[in-house]
Amino acid sequence: MVRRNKHPALLVQWSMIGLLAFLLLLSGDTAWSEFRTWFEKEGTPGAPADVLATYTVKLKERGVPGPEAQARLQEIEAYGKQHPDEARALHFNRIFTWSEAPFSRQPSEFLKRVASTRKPGSALDIAMGQGRNSIWLAKNGWTVSGYDISAEGIRQAHDAAAAAGVKLDTALASHETYALGEAKWDLIVMCFAFTKLSDTAYMKTVREALRPGGVLLVEGFGGGKPMQRNMILSAFLDYRVLVYEELPDVSDWGKVKAPLLRMALEKP
Numbered sequence: 001m002v003r004r005n006k007h008p009a010l011l012v013q014w015s016m017i018g019l020l021a022f023l024l025l026l027s028g029d030t031a032w033s034e035f036r037t038w039f040e041k042e043g044t045p046g047a048p049a050d051v052l053a054t055y056t057v058k059l060k061e062r063g064v065p066g067p068e069a070q071a072r073l074q075e076i077e078a079y080g081k082q083h084p085d086e087a088r089a090l091h092f093n094r095i096f097t098w099s100e101a102p103f104s105r106q107p108s109e110f111l112k113r114v115a116s117t118r119k120p121g122s123a124l125d126i127a128m129g130q131g132r133n134s135i136w137l138a139k140n141g142w143t144v145s146g147y148d149i150s151a152e153g154i155r156q157a158h159d160a161a162a163a164a165g166v167k168l169d170t171a172l173a174s175h176e177t178y179a180l181g182e183a184k185w186d187l188i189v190m191c192f193a194f195t196k197l198s199d200t201a202y203m204k205t206v207r208e209a210l211r212p213g214g215v216l217l218v219e220g221f222g223g224g225k226p227m228q229r230n231m232i233l234s235a236f237l238d239y240r241v242l243v244y245e246e247l248p249d250v251s252d253w254g255k256v257k258a259p260l261l262r263m264a265l266e267k268p
């Protein structure tokens with residue numbers, strides 16, 4: 001028996017809407033993938049507005065007419081907003097391959113200062129980047145795990161670990177997908193991993209993930225919103241404060257002189 005659709009006009013209408021949505025999605029993806037190819041090779045990481053301004057010039061050089069370029073930029077912006085982790089990974093992957101990237105590949109002096117005073121155990125390096133801190137810890141007897149959203153960062157960390165003859169347990173993961181575990185770590189490192197400091201739900205999982213006697217080490221820019229009125233510290237008032245300082249210094253990330261927050265807290 002042949003089933004007839006009672007509303008063929010409606011069916012055609014829905015098919016057209018579906019096709020239009022698909023084409024829009026496809027054009028957004030195409031604009032994004034062209035942008036991504038350009039950024040991976042030639043882009044200068046920076047504020048999104050600056051990156052897009054440079055890309056506009058590029059499109060103009062390629063002969064893309066103004067209105068078409070504007071439409072593409074809007075699609076790229078929309079795609080980036082819909083896929084924030086992909087956009088972040090693209091940004092940091094480029095930083096890690098960019099020869100002029102202003103960040104230090106040497107381990108944090110603050111991390112060295114604090115970790116040297118502790119008995120090595122299990123350490124988690126949150127947003128480990130290219131592994132500068134993980135590798136120092138592993139070389140100094142710690143059993144190190146780390147995660148990051150940047151595949152390039154993780155790749156470089158593996159290469160550096162192999163060159164240094166140490167092992168790292170790494171995961172390509174985001175803050176949202178990595179399971180921190182419970183009472184698992186003797187040291188949790190958050191070096192220039194600011195995005196989550198003001199996320200109270202995430203910081204609660206950090207608290208739970210530390211072993212009693214374990215240390216949370218934070219280093220990053222002070223003075224910003226999450227740092228105001230000791231916001232992070234106030235979530236850890238039951239912890240023993242080993243170090244809490246906010247002093248001007250040259251940052252490992254950005255290489256600028258700025259008030260830097262350095263904090264090491266021991267779980268009771």
Ligand SMILES: C[S@@+](CC[C@H](N)C(=O)[O-])C[C@H]1O[C@@H](n2cnc3c(N)ncnc32)[C@H](O)[C@@H]1O
Pocket residue numbers: 085088089092093126127128129130131132133147148149150153173174175176190191192193195253
């Ligand atoms: C400023 S870098 C710091 C890297 C490293 N901790 C260091 O001190 O060298 C920030 C790192 O956070 C990672 N990142 C950004 N957003 C992330 C997310 N949502 N989940 C996991 N890692 C993320 C980046 O890929 C980058 O490696």
